Amino acid sequence: MVMLEVKEFGKRFTSHHLNTTRKAVEGISFSLEQGGFIGIVGKSGSGKSTILKSIYRTYLPDEGEIWFDSERFGRINLLKAEERQVIWLRKHEIGYVSQFLNVMPRTTARELVEQALLGMGESPEAATIKAEQSLRHFDLDERLWDTFPNTFSGGEKLRLNIAIATVKKPRLLLLDEPTASLDYQSKLKVREVIEKLKADGTTLVGIFHDLEFMEGLCDCVYDMNEKALRGMPEVQR
Ligand SMILES: Nc1ncnc2c1ncn2[C@@H]1O[C@H](COP(=O)(O)OP(=O)(O)OP(=O)(O)O)[C@@H](O)[C@H]1O
Numbered sequence: 001m002v003m004l005e006v007k008e009f010g011k012r013f014t015s016h017h018l019n020t021t022r023k024a025v026e027g028i029s030f031s032l033e034q035g036g037f038i039g040i041v042g043k044s045g046s047g048k049s050t051i052l053k054s055i056y057r058t059y060l061p062d063e064g065e066i067w068f069d070s071e072r073f074g075r076i077n078l079l080k081a082e083e084r085q086v087i088w089l090r091k092h093e094i095g096y097v098s099q100f101l102n103v104m105p106r107t108t109a110r111e112l113v114e115q116a117l118l119g120m121g122e123s124p125e126a127a128t129i130k131a132e133q134s135l136r137h138f139d140l141d142e143r144l145w146d147t148f149p150n151t152f153s154g155g156e157k158l159r160l161n162i163a164i165a166t167v168k169k170p171r172l173l174l175l176d177e178p179t180a181s182l183d184y185q186s187k188l189k190v191r192e193v194i195e196k197l198k199a200d201g202t203t204l205v206g207i208f209h210d211l212e213f214m215e216g217l218c219d220c221v222y223d224m225n226e227k228a229l230r231g232m233p234e235v236q237r
Pocket residue numbers: 013014024042043044045046047048049050051
């Protein structure tokens with residue numbers, strides 16, 4: 001079953017102070033089966049993040065179509081989805097993880113994961129149990145659960161970020177260079193997390209600068225330069 005289908009997608013940005021409009025991305029087409037993992041590769045500024053942010057509707061795309069197989073709304077074009085539908089999809093079906101943790105200040109790690117579950121309609125009791133399971137699953141040290149994440153290390157922030165995004169078991173998870181600021185050991189942890197998600201049947205689209213990191217994880221890559229899908233390239237060692 002096709003989970004995500006991007007057709008002739010394009011996005012322009014307008015600079016109001018310069019009174020100019022510039023095409024950042026155009027002619028992007030690919031599709032992704034349920035449980036698949038596409039890595040997007042291409043040079044800096046080629047528009048990789050713009051694609052992910054448009055799927056998540058942080059950006060409102062202005063060309064083409066992005067079809068998503070939603071449990072709630074059926075096949076839905078994310079470019080045309082209403083604001084209330086987008087909010088629902090973000091709460092329940094589409095997760096987004098970057099290297100940055102953008103969360104409510106003065107809220108503990110445990111509360112952040114619980115809030116994601118309460119937003120989905122879980123009872124407070126179930127939210128407490130599932131939040132703890134998720135924090136444990138992603139190896140966040142128990143001593144950190146009731147503290148504020150602003151002092152967490154890069155790896156700890158990322159694991160919390162992934163716990164928040166995945167606790168709702170999204171059908172589609174978008175990974176926007178989550179490992180960019182991590183050391184090798186922390187990257188290995190993220191790899192394990194992604195392998196677990198894949199094993200659970202989550203569909204993934206990810207951007208990673210490091211091709212070696214993607215090897216064996218992605219089923220194929222979308223190359224922004226060639227504007228085509230292809231198998232994983234051999235990594236030069
Ligand atoms: N909000 C925005 N307003 C104006 N221009 C933007 C905006 N977001 C992205 N751009 C421009 O769109 C182009 C694509 O940016 P994008 O961040 O998608 O590239 P990228 O391939 O992810 O780059 P990198 O690998 O360096 O992160 C760039 O030229 C960027 O300057």
